Amino acid sequence: MYFNTTQYILFLPLVVILFYLTPFRFRWLLLLAASYYFYVCWRAEFMVVIIFSTMVNYFSAILIARNKTNKRNKKIFLTIALVINLGMLIILKYLGFINDFFHEIFGIIPAPTSPLLYLIAPVGLSYFTLQSLTYVFDTYYNLREPEKHPGIFALYVAFFPLILSGPIEQSTHLLPQFRDKARAKLKSVNIEEGIKLIIWGYFLKLVVADRTSIYVDAVFGNVDRHGGITFIAALILYSFQIYSDFAGYSCIAIGSARLMGFDVLHNFNRPYFSQSISEFWTRWHISLSTWLRNYLFNPLSYYFMRKLQKERYLKIIKPELLTYAIAASITFLMCGIWHGANFTFIIWGSLHGFYLIVDRIINKKGGNRVLNIIITYILVLFAWIFFRSENVHQSLTVIKAILTHPGSLYIPFDSDVVAPVYAVLGIFILLMVEVKREFFNNSFSLSGNKNEYIRMASYGFMIFLILYLGVFDASQFMYVKF
Amino acid sequence: MESTEILKKINHIFATVLENREILLSRETIITNIKGWDSFSNIRLIMSMEKNFELKFNTFEIQSCKNIGDLCDTIQRKQP
Known part of the structure; x- marks a missing residue:
């Protein structure tokens, strides 16, 4: 179910x-x-x-x-x-x-x-x-x-x-x-918070993820026919598809538990606003990255810290940097493998490990916030090529097309034409909400308004959007297969 | 070593490693909320604390510390 x-x-x-x-x-x-x-x-x-x-x-x-x-x-x-x-x-x-x-x-x-x-x-x-x-x-x-x-x-x-x-x-x-008996008492705040999370989760899944998947699947299902511009568009849509699919799932899970008074750890925190890859991993699939940090990265760090401190030839590279590089490489290799038995996931994980090490070597602090967000997003987008592809050959075809053959943008002129429009509309609403939460958190809020009529109206509007724009084919959640 | 002395020494270590001279830690400070704390600085902090206090932490000792107070207590407990 x-x-x-x-x-x-x-x-x-x-x-x-x-x-x-x-x-x-x-x-x-x-x-x-x-x-x-x-x-x-x-x-x-x-x-x-x-x-x-x-x-x-x-x-x-x-x-x-x-x-x-x-x-x-x-x-x-x-x-x-x-x-x-x-x-x-x-x-x-x-x-x-x-x-x-x-x-x-x-x-x-x-x-x-x-x-x-x-x-x-x-x-x-x-x-x-x-x-x-x-x-x-x-x-x-x-x-x-x-x-x-x-x-x-x-x-x-x-x-x-x-x-x-x-x-x-x-x-x-x-x-x-x-x-915890006290936690198990019926509280209206838990019911409302649970319903709110579930509605938002369904919006992310049924509107954003399932609408974007139609275009993304059409492009990646036929990689030999498309040019670079189409792949870039599909990749941007895919970045929202995978985020909305999994964040949507997580919101429904957390909301379902909240209805019964249980507090479950949050899994996403607006990851595409990260200013570096290391920040991205504190905002994306937080429960997995926390697990990997606590039970793999930290024990590996301790192990290599002790081993490398004694080595004399490490005068060129600081032992803490080498420790970090080894622990991060192994952790992200395992992170890739955890996602599935395919080289594409191994490359995706290793690429993120590589990004982290480079990020640490450069050790650049500060800079323009918007520019940092864009650079990080592009790096994440590049890694998604491997994550989305069926095999490494397909990934390389996509990269080659982006670099050498821009082509023209693929627009479906059949019955699917409505899907990309709804997808873009869904992404626009998602971005509006996230930009507001990221940059103007203390400003006016509809779903968090003190007036309960405004709150209820906002939930009703979201339900209307889901029913009007959503896809109701009970498609599988992407992260279930991992 | 007294708890206040440990706190003072920890403050100095954090200020040096995180390159933030204005850092002011209290027993209630949540470690993960400290500006500049991440997986990499965590490695450097552990190495520096082990050197300064002449002790060895096990894998989960630092992880189980919710705040600086827990960290002070752990260090005090491990003192010879």
Whole structure:
């Protein structure tokens, strides 16, 4: 069940009503049943993976906590949890890719014949694996006590607003909320805030993302026929498509949780207004970048910091810069791989790692704000070429066309002509809202107005826009496939 | 070392690393809100604090510090 289906529009209010009617001590059970039902609607057989993952992480954390003073045993249980979690990810998501890689590059493995190599990864696997791992790590580093209640822990793993595409929550932030009775009281502010986020999320998805995708798909579905100008237009639209699709999803997820009083970490903060790539990664997919910083970049930094401090030949390059370069390269390589089993994602991730290192070497501070925003946007746009392409060859075709063959702008003259117009209108509204929030945050606000009639009218207007301009074909959210 | 002395020393380290002489930290200052703090300066700050206080942090000790007060307490706890 995706968020943009009629099924979810009926499911969510029903769960929220039942949630507030159920006594507090049984709410975890209601939410767990609702979450499992939500997941089963997609593919029932993958429930096995979720339940297995839940059990592994539940028992690992308890065993880690029991061996607080025995460092060796503690490490063994952490390693077991890591091997099983990452093993599941590798087998279900990357095995086919790894086999192809070794077959094509080195020829040491025969061509794949078994369909088992190309299993479809259970939807949400990349997200709930990372979310579960934060819990295991946090227990290992004594940041929290293990959750004794298996039902509440199972809910943390499978909580339906977050299971398909995050935001990837931190165990120290979300888990205690399931036990917080004061938070679970019905409050009008939570209901209104939740509805507001959900409406904005649907606007981003159904109007901006799904309208722009029509043009973008038409161009990228036929790369040999288009010139550079068309690709630049498609890339700009794609940058809004991917942002609106994922930010829209995140808003619906956060809003759904908020309806029941849960506070979920925000995932986006107007990323295209970033003045540098490092700032971009504090504003784009924040829950993933926070996870990568806390559990990959920082441990790698510590490791290399200690190793490199002792090296004498590093007098030319400062050890902290080299530490940063190595840790950032590995982190962003992994970030690319996390997005999918394709070289395009690896190049996209590595490119961002490269940008960060160059940014650090140049170490330019200040400058014109608008110019910084434009430069950062162009760099991000260039990296999106790889992210959007089916394969590296397609990416290179697009880059070559942009550099050597401008051509003329492709305008669809069939029934699709309305799509780009609606897409541009959607993007215009999105930009108006974001420019206002970024530069004039304290000025007059419609959706945040003190007058409730003005607020309600603004929500009503947004719903009208969604119904009038939106696409209602229940298309998949892009980030679900990661 | 006294807590106030640690705070004073931390203030000096942050001012040097973040190249901001006017920085004024209190126990309540949220580390991630400090101007100029990022993943790179984090590496430099840890290296500098380890050198100045003659100790070694483990991976999550700094991460679990919400504010400068937590950082002072962590350093005080690790003092020989």
